[in-house]
Amino acid sequence: MAEQALPAWKRTFEEAGSQILFLGAFFKNIFKSGFEWSEFIRQCYEIGYKSLTLVGLTGFIMGLVLTLQSRPTLADFGAESWLPGMVSLSVIREIGPVITAIICAGRVASSIGAELGSMNVTEQVDAMEVSGANPMQYLVVTRILATTIMIPILTFISDAIALFGGFLAVNIDGKVSFYLYFTKSISVLGFSDIFPATIKTIFFGLAIGFIGCYKGINSNKGTESVGLAANSAVVTSSLWIFVIDAIAVQLTNILAYH
């Protein structure tokens, strides 16, 4: 049993080492001259703009459903006036960043994994390397930086739309004004709610881009590996989102109590 387990452990350590080296190469290549601005902007468009509809719709439904589900319980306790604050706290601190990141892991990490995996299979990455160009700088740095910047922006938009969805749900019978609802929503938010949530979305973006690129670039040469790279990118980046979230919550709590 131990003999069988050993290669798996060895593989795990090899994989971890390989990921650390890949991350190191990413950071090293950020600061090399000749940053690929046009490719970076194209990736921001692909990752950010093209995810807007999905993220916006998800955010709207998230706010709407959360409000509709919470309202009866709060009404039982006579605490219906807390609804906007409760929804905004939930959305800003936790649900908005995590759901947006998970949605982007599904859309973006899989797309990056499949695209780079396909480029790997069709020897486009090798062709780039053989020509003397730097695939790390052109393919990896641009994509990881684009996700790192676009995921926080998408989260901000998703949060805003979720709050609007909450307003619509509360306001179905037309009793609450837009101004009152948003004043109630925003007044409960403090620096310790917004700042850690924003910081963790940066790490979510980094994880999504990094895992997508790593799985794609390191895929095997068969066509089957393109699907595996995409699938593995989604699963691994989703897992990392939860791990980062758990760490962020712990750190936030520690900092809040001190």
Added chain:
Amino acid sequence: METTVENQQDQATASFEKDELVVQIRGLKKAFNGFEVLKNINLDLKRGENLVVLGKSGQGKSVTIKCIVGLLKKDEGSVKVFNEEVADLNDDELKQLRTRIGFLFQNSALYDSMTVRDNLEFPLTRVLKLKDEAEINSRVEEVLEGVGLLDAIDKMPSDLSGGMRKRIGLARTLIMKPEIMLYDEPTTGLDPITSKEISDLILAMQKKYQTSSIIITHDMACAKITADRLVVMNDGEYIAEGNYEELENSDNELVKSFFK
């Protein structure tokens, strides 16, 4: 940067004698997951020569040229290009060396998110760091004219046929004016007429740009057109060497089977 790379290429070219070896491989061994693909490869490529490597599929022909360009690391032996041991080069030196080598991949490996123009401009702007639009355009148009596909300049790779993709792949490689060309099965998957066109093009480009070439193929028509010298590979080793006529009349059954 542009002038640095190109001047170095010119100086390097001038420093070589005509019969000097541009590629020298001795005792090359390479294994994958314990399976030895290359057992003992010895190979010389002279300046200006077209060397065709014949062999059945899975014999390690592509692995050999990938070792030459540093895409794969050797297990044992020596791979020297322009008298430099490839394995001893650091990243920057390897990049510098690669600017002097062209590699035409089996499936052309065109960047499918870019137009033909962008594919050709990619190495010029990223490697040679050219900035002058006029010079970039003139070089792109020159190589496209050379491969007879100037009309395809704004097309996407997905809009091109297999033969056109090979031509564009060749143009993208030749735009860097390499001293050595490595062709990985340049006519595989093409009809006989297009295969002959590609073979003629390889020969024409070799004469125009004075390149030394290693052509991996099992297309005998391509070999006949392009080869100055042929080697036959089997079971990770070279088993025969000579010009086309010599090998055609060989007594070795495996060698003869290629010519049937």
